[in-house]
Amino acid sequence: MNEQARPKTTQSKVQTLASILKRRRESLDISISEAEQATRIRSRYIEALEASEYDMLKDDVYTKGYVKNYADFLGLETKPILKLYEQERAGAREMKRQSQRGKDVQLGVKPIKSTRMVVTPKTFALLSVFAVVALVVGYIIWQVVVLSAPPKLTISQDEARSVSTNFGYVAGKVEGGADLSINDSPVLVAADGTFRERIALTNGRNEIKLTATNKLGKSVTETYIITATLEGATPSPAPTASPTVSPSPTVEAGAVQAVVSMTDAATWLVVEADGKEIFRGTMLAGTSQTFAAADVLILATGNAGVTRVVLSNAVVQNKDLGLLGAPGEVKRGVELRRDTK
Numbered sequence: 001m002n003e004q005a006r007p008k009t010t011q012s013k014v015q016t017l018a019s020i021l022k023r024r025r026e027s028l029d030i031s032i033s034e035a036e037q038a039t040r041i042r043s044r045y046i047e048a049l050e051a052s053e054y055d056m057l058k059d060d061v062y063t064k065g066y067v068k069n070y071a072d073f074l075g076l077e078t079k080p081i082l083k084l085y086e087q088e089r090a091g092a093r094e095m096k097r098q099s100q101r102g103k104d105v106q107l108g109v110k111p112i113k114s115t116r117m118v119v120t121p122k123t124f125a126l127l128s129v130f131a132v133v134a135l136v137v138g139y140i141i142w143q144v145v146v147l148s149a150p151p152k153l154t155i156s157q158d159e160a161r162s163v164s165t166n167f168g169y170v171a172g173k174v175e176g177g178a179d180l181s182i183n184d185s186p187v188l189v190a191a192d193g194t195f196r197e198r199i200a201l202t203n204g205r206n207e208i209k210l211t212a213t214n215k216l217g218k219s220v221t222e223t224y225i226i227t228a229t230l231e232g233a234t235p236s237p238a239p240t241a242s243p244t245v246s247p248s249p250t251v252e253a254g255a256v257q258a259v260v261s262m263t264d265a266a267t268w269l270v271v272e273a274d275g276k277e278i279f280r281g282t283m284l285a286g287t288s289q290t291f292a293a294a295d296v297l298i299l300a301t302g303n304a305g306v307t308r309v310v311l312s313n314a315v316v317q318n319k320d321l322g323l324l325g326a327p328g329e330v331k332r333g334v335e336l337r338r339d340t341k
Helices: 016-028 032-039 043-049 061-073 076-104 121-148
Strands: 153-155 167-174 179-182 185-187 194-200 204-213 219-228 256-262 268-275 274-283 288-294 296-301 305-312 319-323 331-337
Touching: 016 043, 016 076, 032 043, 032 061, 043 061, 061 076, 061 331, 121 274, 153 204, 167 179, 167 204, 167 219, 179 194, 185 268, 219 288, 219 296, 256 268, 256 296, 256 331, 268 288, 296 305, 305 331
Parallel strands: 194 274
Antiparallel strands: 153 167, 167 194, 179 185, 179 204, 204 219, 256 288, 256 305, 268 274, 268 296, 296 331, 305 319
């Protein structure tokens, strides 16, 4: 039989979630640190997802949110990605149960019939194994005890508590790899746990709630107050679902201006003007900031459902574009040009 006529056999490769995410990120030439900056997902979580190291991730709604947001950032369809994640996570849980069950059987000890203890090389090896196991178990117990306590949150006293501008800063450090949020909005923390976040303020007293949460869900909350005294402004009322936005002055021809306001919740905001980042920080509920550019503004928000925009340019003046999206939706790449209607 002619060997060239033989049909070729092909092997189907099953793609894992880790391989899909990593291959996609590398094809876009995006580094882990760049992905962390863009998504605000800590690099250790991204690395765990790209290595199928599910033991490093919480089995909860927050991790599903990380998967959804990361897939969205990489331009992947989120529904099949989430389905694949849930399948692999369920498989990992089952493998862990089976592995633990096998260990329980292997560690069964037969009763010692002889009252005389004879130390043989085999006995010495077993004792060494048990000693190592005891050390590992002791270390795990120590880790659980440490993690069962709330994380340590230290707020720096070097930042100004009283300002005359519509923004201020809060800085400090969280320990033990804890996550940080400001008024329930996630904040990016450096690898060593330090942070310094820019905060958009309203006139008067601004109450900032910082919460650090560790891997076991233990949390600690500290309240930080910044008082803003804005020239010609009166103290702001409590935030409402539709805050009043003051009309912006008429912009020059060829320019674009946006008044960005938060309704009833805080969230992070990133603004670029003509390709240069001009704002990155957290906007509190009820606050508003005005941004301008010669040609184009690009916005990114951690919660489109509370982010409202009023646009002025060469075509329209003080046009209320409403909320940018659904509650909890992360939205990037919102372009406002000088000819946007």
